[in-house]
Amino acid sequence: MDKSMHPTPMLDELESGPWPSFVTGLKRLAGENPMVVDLLGQLETSYRTRKGYWKGGTVSVFGYGGGIIPRFTELKDADGKPQFPDAAEFHTLRVMPPAGMHYSTDVLRKLCDSWERHGSGLIAFHGQSGDIMFQGVRSENVQAAFDEINELGFDLGGAGPAVRTSMSCVGASRCEQSCYDEGKTHRTVINSFLDDIHRPSLPYKFKFKFSGCPNDCMNAIQRSDMAVIGTWRDNIRTDEALARKYFAAHGLNDLVNDVVNRCPTKAIRLVKAAEAKAGPSVSMVKVSDEHALEIENRDCVRCMHCINVITGGLAPGADKGATILVGGKRTLKIGDLMGTVVVPFMKLATDEDREKLVDLAKRIVDFFAENALEHERIGETIERIGLVNFLEGVELEIDANMVATPRTNPYVRTDGWDEEVARINAKKSQAA
Amino acid sequence: MATATATPRRAIESGVPDNTPFLHPVLKRNYGNWKYHDRPRPGVLHHVSHSGEEVWSVRAGTQRQMDVHTIRTLCDIADRFAEGHVRFTIRSNIEFMVGEESKVAPLIEALTKAGFPVGGTGNSVSMIAHTQGWLHCDIPGTDASGAVKALMDELYHEFIREDMPNRVHLSTSCCEINCGGQADIAIIIQHTKPPKINHDLVANVCERPAVVARCPVAAIRPALVNGKPSLEVDEKKCICCGACYPPCPPMQINDPDNSKFAIWVGGKNSNARGKPTFMKMVASGIPNNPPRWPEVSEIVKKILYTYKEDARPWERLSDWVDRIGWPRFFERTGLPFTKYLIDDWRGSRASLNASAHIRF
Numbered sequence: 001m002d003k004s005m006h007p008t009p010m011l012d013e014l015e016s017g018p019w020p021s022f023v024t025g026l027k028r029l030a031g032e033n034p035m036v037v038d039l040l041g042q043l044e045t046s047y048r049t050r051k052g053y054w055k056g057g058t059v060s061v062f063g064y065g066g067g068i069i070p071r072f073t074e075l076k077d078a079d080g081k082p083q084f085p086d087a088a089e090f091h092t093l094r095v096m097p098p099a100g101m102h103y104s105t106d107v108l109r110k111l112c113d114s115w116e117r118h119g120s121g122l123i124a125f126h127g128q129s130g131d132i133m134f135q136g137v138r139s140e141n142v143q144a145a146f147d148e149i150n151e152l153g154f155d156l157g158g159a160g161p162a163v164r165t166s167m168s169c170v171g172a173s174r175c176e177q178s179c180y181d182e183g184k185t186h187r188t189v190i191n192s193f194l195d196d197i198h199r200p201s202l203p204y205k206f207k208f209k210f211s212g213c214p215n216d217c218m219n220a221i222q223r224s225d226m227a228v229i230g231t232w233r234d235n236i237r238t239d240e241a242l243a244r245k246y247f248a249a250h251g252l253n254d255l256v257n258d259v260v261n262r263c264p265t266k267a268i269r270l271v272k273a274a275e276a277k278a279g280p281s282v283s284m285v286k287v288s289d290e291h292a293l294e295i296e297n298r299d300c301v302r303c304m305h306c307i308n309v310i311t312g313g314l315a316p317g318a319d320k321g322a323t324i325l326v327g328g329k330r331t332l333k334i335g336d337l338m339g340t341v342v343v344p345f346m347k348l349a350t351d352e353d354r355e356k357l358v359d360l361a362k363r364i365v366d367f368f369a370e371n372a373l374e375h376e377r378i379g380e381t382i383e384r385i386g387l388v389n390f391l392e393g394v395e396l397e398i399d400a401n402m403v404a405t406p407r408t409n410p411y412v413r414t415d416g417w418d419e420e421v422a423r424i425n426a427k428k429s430q431a432a
Numbered sequence: 433m434a435t436a437t438a439t440p441r442r443a444i445e446s447g448v449p450d451n452t453p454f455l456h457p458v459l460k461r462n463y464g465n466w467k468y469h470d471r472p473r474p475g476v477l478h479h480v481s482h483s484g485e486e487v488w489s490v491r492a493g494t495q496r497q498m499d500v501h502t503i504r505t506l507c508d509i510a511d512r513f514a515e516g517h518v519r520f521t522i523r524s525n526i527e528f529m530v531g532e533e534s535k536v537a538p539l540i541e542a543l544t545k546a547g548f549p550v551g552g553t554g555n556s557v558s559m560i561a562h563t564q565g566w567l568h569c570d571i572p573g574t575d576a577s578g579a580v581k582a583l584m585d586e587l588y589h590e591f592i593r594e595d596m597p598n599r600v601h602l603s604t605s606c607c608e609i610n611c612g613g614q615a616d617i618a619i620i621i622q623h624t625k626p627p628k629i630n631h632d633l634v635a636n637v638c639e640r641p642a643v644v645a646r647c648p649v650a651a652i653r654p655a656l657v658n659g660k661p662s663l664e665v666d667e668k669k670c671i672c673c674g675a676c677y678p679p680c681p682p683m684q685i686n687d688p689d690n691s692k693f694a695i696w697v698g699g700k701n702s703n704a705r706g707k708p709t710f711m712k713m714v715a716s717g718i719p720n721n722p723p724r725w726p727e728v729s730e731i732v733k734k735i736l737y738t739y740k741e742d743a744r745p746w747e748r749l750s751d752w753v754d755r756i757g758w759p760r761f762f763e764r765t766g767l768p769f770t771k772y773l774i775d776d777w778r779g780s781r782a783s784l785n786a787s788a789h790i791r792f
Contacts, residue, residue, distance in 0.1 A: 043567055125496065125498065176468050219522070
């Protein structure tokens with residue numbers, strides 16, 4: 001390529017050191033693609049002036065309203081001409097990853113070949129919402145780039161006030177803590193919202209995330225409007241051989257300090273092996289001929305700690321499913337919100353179970369679409385209207401698992417109390 | 433423009449692709465049937481299925497923003513050792529699965545030789561979750577990939593070892609929206625001055641009522657400036673959050689000198705032990721100093737190594753501070769506890785010490 005490189009003394013400093021360097025990668029692309037030469041020029045300018053120079057705009061593919069992040073340079077000379085013309089348009093295609101972010105090298109190579117033809121050759125695996133980000137394409141090439149990626153079986157993700165791209169953990173494909181089929185659930189739910197992903201028309205963004213157990217490797221509770229976090233209802237399962245293996249390697253001090261004492265609800269007790277016994281709600285495992293653990297599962301909150309420490313020796317139960325939480329988000333506008341429980345447990349074992357989850361998700365997104373203010377996340381809506389109004393709106397029953405504590409102030413009108421008790425009792429007797 | 437065709441191609445709205453064709457054969461055969469795992473060495477996970485089958489996953493760090501040549505190098509390695517399958521973690525690490533233990537060492541050698549650090553498992557400092565920054569964002573106060581590269585160079589040895597009390601997750605964010613997310617230690621731009629408004633542009637560029645509504649403290653109001661409809665900011669009320677800047681670019685919040693970094697600690701999304709926690713601001717006023725941001729690295733390392741030295745096994749950073757208390761956190765790290773760290777936002781009284789619990 002005859003386009004000469006701009007001097008990049010500051011970026012050059014990021015080529016040394018042991019961690020892989022994106023600058024070295026960009027320079028290699030610059031040898032073949034003038035767009036990246038100018039991208040480096042603009043980026044070096046940012047490093048020098050400590051200012052950003054991209055502005056948004058409107059670019060999309062035929063039939064879709066979202067999924068492309070348009071970027072036009074604002075770095076222009078006195079005549080309004082771009083200082084780095086080959087990177088004056090540098091849009092991103094957000095593309096939804098397969099669940100668990102598994103790939104064959106065959107498909108990765110095809111995606112690379114395509115992006116080299118139409119775009120800059122720079123791809124991020126992955127963005128913070130989970131998208132594969134194909135970074136750097138001119139407006140005129142966006143459609144052709146998308147068409148090829150689309151023909152390879154991939155589709156655009158969300159942007160703007162839309163249902164967004166989702167992520168699920170490695171889950172059942174390689175993790176013993178998996179409590180539901182994360183990949184299938186992720187795909188089933190998200191593919192039920194494609195219209196809301198491709199044609200943004202919600203009050204603001206809406207994110208789903210799927211974690212297979214309460215370790216929540218996808219950070220669903222803090223980062224998604226609707227979090228699906230795996231859990232189980234029955235007793236923790238045990239495997240004596242693996243528990244003994246842990247004890248043989250670690251001894252009594254570690255067992256006490258790292259396992260028994262770190263149980264947040266004191267559900268685990270160290271007992272003499274000779275006296276230890278399992279019960280209807282008690283898991284028991286001998287760790288040696290002398291010592292055993294007893295876990296009162298009614299007191300266990302499924303935090304995962306002891307299972308993480310004695311992996312395999314202790315394991316999630318067999319009656320698995322998920323807890324659903326709603327309303328997680330970061331600061332803007334009212335401050336950080338965690339997702340909070342709206343369904344303590346639901347089975348996710350069958351297609352029918354997953355359809356129930358889709359149905360719940362639809363009710364929640366519909367409620368969001370109709371009731372949220374512009375630029376308000378569902379967590380903020382709930383903060384504004386109260387959880388009870390939200391639950392009534394999406395037809396969910398209240399449950400004491402939804403609160404950390406009951407109310408601590410008397411500022412509530414309770415003249416409907418007797419009717420409410422009667423309604424609950426009637427419902428109970430109907431269920432019995 | 434390219435020659436316009438009469439009917440553009442209609443998208444196949446296929447959504448999330450089926451991952452089944454992409455799964456490594458051992459994973460496919462043992463889907464949902466895994467029994468336990470251990471870690472034979474940093475960077476390697478060894479999973480055992482109820483069927484008795486085993487798989488070794490070798491994890492390596494990447495630069496996340498990858499050129500196609502880097503991706504092809506990774507594909508070449510996967511074709512040689514891992515039957516042509518890979519996966520990525522949420523922190524942009526790549527994983528190669530192999531069904532035979534004998535392939536692990538040569539795979540690690542190939543990755544190391546190609547410049548990819550093997551690690552990021554267990555009690556390591558994993559790759560930093562990060563954002564786009566100057567490379568691609570329209571509202572960045574700083575860069576992301578560069579700051580991450582600089583810090584990971586410094587923390588390289590903590591990535592390839594598992595020497596921490598528990599896992600350590602880091603994130604960086606180039607504005608207060610914090611796309612990098614919650615982390616044990618997070619590095620986030622903190623603006624310190626109200627937006628500078630270009631009144632000539634506001635009327636044409638910004639939907640003024642939407643901008644007014646966006647402000648968390650109602651500091652923005654419509655105004656006529658030099659005869660033009662614009663917006664003004666009550667600078668006494670303004671908390672410099674930058675929320676007005678994305679919907680109204682003429683309200684420039686980024687400031688090369690006055691946009692600083694803040695450091696936050698103790699975010700944890702896992703339910704293990706205590707409930708999930710949000711991170712807390714513990715330092716601010718740190719200069720935005722490319723290309724290597726040394727002042728940021730210094731504070732992050734001070735916090736990290738104080739935690740490493742002082743925390744007990746399995747304590748995440750938040751668990752450690754729960755035990756030692758905030759006064760000792762500031763004492764041990766040498767960070768000043770200033771009035772700006774006492775929360776005064778809504779619900780802030782819940783963050784005050786409503787007890788006589790004092791550690792001496």
